[in-house]
Amino acid sequence: MRFFLRLTITMVLSLLILTVDAQEYIADSVVFKSSIDTLQYGATITKPNTGSNFAAIVIVSGTGPQDREGTMGGTKWFTILADHLTKNGYAVLRMDDRGVGQTTGAYEVATTYDFAQDALQAVAFLKKYPEIDPERIGLLGHSEGGAAISIAASQSKDVKFLISLSGLAMNGLDALITQNESLVNAAPLKDREKKRFHEVNALMFAKAYQYADSTNTEQKMNEVYENWRKRDSAFFALQEDKFDTFRFPIHRYAPQVATPWYRYFVRYNAEMYLGDVMAPILAINGDRDNMVVPHNLEMWKKYAGRGKNKQVETHLLLGLNHLLQPEELNKQYDGTNREKIGLAPEVLTIITNWLKMNSF
Structure with a gap:
């Protein structure tokens, strides 16, 4: 060659x-x-x-x-x-x-x-x-x-x-947090949207670590997200922007957290x-x-x-x-x-x- x-x-x-x-x-x-x-x-x-x-x-x-x-x-x-x-x-x-x-x-x-x-x-x-x-x-x-x-x-x-x-x-948890912070910071988003992503990501990763050995991990992640979404929606309603385009892919994230790879990696x-x-x-x-x-x-x-x-x-x-x-x-x-x-x-x-x- x-x-x-x-x-x-x-x-x-x-x-x-x-x-x-x-x-x-x-x-x-x-x-x-x-x-x-x-x-x-x-x-x-x-x-x-x-x-x-x-x-x-x-x-x-x-x-x-x-x-x-x-x-x-x-x-x-x-x-x-x-x-x-x-x-x-x-x-x-x-x-x-x-x-x-x-x-x-x-x-x-x-x-x-x-x-x-x-x-x-x-x-x-x-x-x-x-x-x-x-x-x-x-x-x-x-x-x-x-x-x-x-x-x-x-x-x-x-x-x-x-x-x-x-x-x-x-460590796996640290890697997930820093990786997503880096990706969000590099994304073409408004500072307010970046803040929301950082908040929900940190919450979800911490809970994924907590429930890594749980038999109902996916259910727990959906519950955690729903509680966050309610608080976030109440806060956003007070803002001047009427159009909220923020989306967290909980439908993809929750099933992923329940996989053997993720359960192991988050506790690595x-x-x-x-x-x-x-x-x-x-x-x-x-x-x-x-x-x-x-x-x-x-x-x-x-x-x-x-x-x-x-x-x-x-x-x-x-x-x-x-x-x-x-x-x-x-x-x-x-x-x-x-x-x-x-x-x-x-x-x-x-x-x-x-x-x-x-x-x-």
């Missing part, structure tokens, strides 16, 4: 564009079984054409069912990562999420904890795979994948390093898992990320080894969004050509330099 640099008049930062030349490294499509349940995983392993005893990296996806290419915003994220890393001497495994492609199971009933177990099954598979060094296998997680790799590393010494790309290191305790991780960690975030806010980076150092893990390196990169792409450039592309936007080159450079500096 080859990368070409695409320059535009308005573009200061060049982006990597992927083309295919299969002669540069080996790409194997594999299927392997779980050792703890009946799941089957479909994946692709890339490794250099020459050499042996390669360090290996398992890519762990974020929220939402994704295939092994990791297509997000039109960009084949995982393919680009695997291509870059393999060209730099590393083996990479990227797999289909549960219920996608060749991987069995049902994504909709799985939790972040389950995704961590999937990552550990991939590590176990790689330990026995030809030309892989079993003592140099690490995990790379994006978004919610940051939480999944933290859980996995806390449970197995086979995980020798972690790489977080916009990866979550905050990042410190409990990261506190047991002493492996080296690299964490990268963009300062334009509205999904995993920049403050999240501090948690990697604060929580890892309960603050005693000194092998934690963090980078906050200016102008990059949740996909670690330049936010301003991303806005110039529509769905027909956004696949030409890759990860910002400095992200890939930081990863490669860090791996080599730590002798992986």
